[in-house]
Amino acid sequence: MAYRALCFGLICVIFAYYIYAPIPENVEEPWKVGFIDAAVKTTSFLCMLTENMGLIRQDQVFSTFVKVDYTSPVSDSNITVTDTTFDGIPVRLYLPKRKSDNKRPAVIYTHGGAYVLGSFKLRGYNFLNRETANTLDAVVVAVDYRLSPEYHFPIPIEDVISAVKFFLQDEILEAYGVDPTRICISGDSSGGALAAAMTHLVQNDAEFKNKFKAQALLYPGLQIADLALPSYQDYANGPILLRKMAIELGSLFITKDKALSQAMILNKHMPLESRHLLTRVNWSTLLPEKYRKNRLYTQQVLISNSSYPQILNSTLSPLLASDSQLQNVPLTYVLTCEHDILRDDGLIYIARLRNLGLNVSHDHIEDGVHAALSLTRFPFYLRVGMRMKDKYLRWLKENL
Numbered sequence: 474m475a476y477r478a479l480c481f482g483l484i485c486v487i488f489a490y491y492i493y494a495p496i497p498e499n500v501e502e503p504w505k506v507g508f509i510d511a512a513v514k515t516t517s518f519l520c521m522l523t524e525n526m527g528l529i530r531q532d533q534v535f536s537t538f539v540k541v542d543y544t545s546p547v548s549d550s551n552i553t554v555t556d557t558t559f560d561g562i563p564v565r566l567y568l569p570k571r572k573s574d575n576k577r578p579a580v581i582y583t584h585g586g587a588y589v590l591g592s593f594k595l596r597g598y599n600f601l602n603r604e605t606a607n608t609l610d611a612v613v614v615a616v617d618y619r620l621s622p623e624y625h626f627p628i629p630i631e632d633v634i635s636a637v638k639f640f641l642q643d644e645i646l647e648a649y650g651v652d653p654t655r656i657c658i659s660g661d662s663s664g665g666a667l668a669a670a671m672t673h674l675v676q677n678d679a680e681f682k683n684k685f686k687a688q689a690l691l692y693p694g695l696q697i698a699d700l701a702l703p704s705y706q707d708y709a710n711g712p713i714l715l716r717k718m719a720i721e722l723g724s725l726f727i728t729k730d731k732a733l734s735q736a737m738i739l740n741k742h743m744p745l746e747s748r749h750l751l752t753r754v755n756w757s758t759l760l761p762e763k764y765r766k767n768r769l770y771t772q773q774v775l776i777s778n779s780s781y782p783q784i785l786n787s788t789l790s791p792l793l794a795s796d797s798q799l800q801n802v803p804l805t806y807v808l809t810c811e812h813d814i815l816r817d818d819g820l821i822y823i824a825r826l827r828n829l830g831l832n833v834s835h836d837h838i839e840d841g842v843h844a845a846l847s848l849t850r851f852p853f854y855l856r857v858g859m860r861m862k863d864k865y866l867r868w869l870k871e872n873l
């Protein structure tokens with residue numbers, strides 16, 4: 474009893490400490506953002522203690538919390554919602570009920586969560602995908618994939634490939650009444666990397682006859698090659714997404730070996746042979762001055778003892794794709810948040826596509842915070858998340 478009271482007291486003290494962390498001035502509902510931010514920081518701090526005692530890992534704690542928010546498939550008067558599998562991969566389907574003489578557009582959605590957390594079952598994603606189906610009169614396919622640290626790269630991406638390949642078959646699109654020329658792939662955060670990697674694959678591989686009309690990347694994380702971009706420097710302590718926590722969780726996509734996450738935190742994890750690839754994330758040339766704020770990009774220390782050649786793979790870091798791979802990218806929508814370590818991943822991707830003369834639509838949310846699209850349902854409701862949802866759906870409605 475005394476032990477529990479002590480623990481509870483400790484949690485309160487840590488929470489009280491973090492709740493005073495300053496929240497950027499222009500953020501809407503600062504007390505709510507501050508509360509969520511303090512909850513994340515407290516959890517992350519306690520995880521550091523328990524992990525060091527060998528009790529429970531950070532990813533296990535976060536995924537336990539996240540699972541509380543899972544929903545089951547519930548149909549309503551407009552949309553039939555079912556959980557099924559595509560080639561063995563779990564998907565949640567949203568099928569509009571109203572009769573239609575024309576074929577419908579489709580949206581494939583890959584969720585975020587640093588490859589270690591989450592599911593299409595999360596309340597926020599379930600809401601977003603249902604709204605997408607309803608607003609666009611579209612078929613929505615939300616894809617789950619096996620998560621790290623149990624399954625490392627490339628298994629999660631291969632799961633997404635299997636589901637997408639299954640869905641893009643003529644007879645399957647026909648069966649769901651989908652117009653093969655109106656398919657978009659969307660994803661947020663690490664799911665944005667999965668979506669972009671899928672786009673690069675589908676558009677460049679002759680094996681895929683049906684291509685994407687569009688891709689929508691929502692505060693995407695698109696690379697792990699440079700973890701000291703200006704946004705990583707400016708927002709290392711959040712709000713909500715912390716640099717160290719994001720790297721520790723994200724590194725599990727590659728390995729459980731802590732040596733890698735420690736090297737990544739120091740930004741000393743890229744092998745010597747990546748030198749030529751790093752020009753693709755050189756933010757001296759690819760980031761507007763407004764975000765560089767007079768800082769100059771100097772190439773990070775490259776190491777000779779990397780055990781992880783997959784770090785160079787552009788399926789893992791879509792920003793490392795070559796110009797010729799990017800050349801075939803379809804109409805693209807990118808949403809970035811100002812107060813987000815991943816801001817510059819999105820901005821650099823936009824710059825690379827625009828340098829190639831490609832058509833990119835961009836919404837930059839000046840008061841945006843990471844993960845807000847997942848925070849659109851009680852009890853974690855942020856109005857900025859609803860604004861992002863509206864912008865994303867407006868773009869889809871006009872372009873898909």
Ligand SMILES: *[C@@H]1O[C@H](CO)[C@@H](O)[C@H](O)[C@H]1NC(C)=O
Pocket residue numbers: 549550551607
């Ligand atoms: C069904 O669609 C109509 C028209 O778009 C909308 O007004 C209504 O709120 C929708 N119902 C649900 C349950 O989403």
Ligand SMILES: *[C@@H]1O[C@H](CO)[C@@H](O)[C@H](O)[C@H]1NC(C)=O
Pocket residue numbers: 627630786787788789
């Ligand atoms: C990158 O990873 C993908 C997915 O597993 C694989 O198909 C591809 O061959 C890899 N590319 C390189 C250059 O190793």
Ligand SMILES: *[C@@H]1O[C@H](CO)[C@@H](O)[C@H](O)[C@H]1NC(C)=O
Pocket residue numbers: 732733736742776778779780
């Ligand atoms: C490479 O070697 C350095 C120095 O021995 C070590 O600190 C680092 O953890 C190693 N990096 C990896 C990725 O193993």
Ligand SMILES: *[C@@H]1O[C@H](CO)[C@@H](O)[C@H](O)[C@H]1NC(C)=O
Pocket residue numbers: 751752755756757758770771772
């Ligand atoms: C980045 O680009 C700038 C401008 O072209 C160039 O001067 C610099 O050498 C590049 N940095 C690296 C590390 O490639």
Ligand SMILES: *[C@@H]1O[C@H](CO)[C@@H](O)[C@H](O)[C@H]1NC(C)=O
Pocket residue numbers: 804832833872
């Ligand atoms: C980009 O796409 C939008 C929407 O399809 C279109 O209105 C616009 O004209 C295009 N811009 C360019 C430069 O192609």
